[in-house]
Amino acid sequence: MSFKLKELDNATENVLCPICKHKALNWSEEQYIQPCEHTAFIALDLGFEYVADFFEDEMQFSVDEIHDQSLNVFDAITTAHCNLTIYKMPLGVANYNRYVGFVM
Ligand SMILES: [Zn+2]
Secondary structure, eight states: OEEEEEEOSOTTOOEEOTTTOOEEEOTTSSSOBOOOTTEEEEEETTEEEEEOHHHHTTSSSOHHHHHHTTOOHHHHHHTSSSEEEEEEEEOSSTTOEEEEEEEO
């Protein structure tokens, strides 16, 4: 596995898919999570907001196991067998982050 990490400064920045330019995170929509086919996951340090089936299959643990056992979300997404670009942005709460991953 390998991943590229890109840090965004703004908690309310739209996040565009690097492949199809779809706004996977679109703050002008009430339902701001708008995954495209390349979106692997949208996650917080606290848990997953969205995970694609193909990506969950590549992780060592299922999302339910990660939530139930309070496993580290960043470790879980970065040890999956996938080449990813991960956008990391502040959540605006404590020191938590949001991560948006796209499969390359
Ligand atoms: Zn896309």
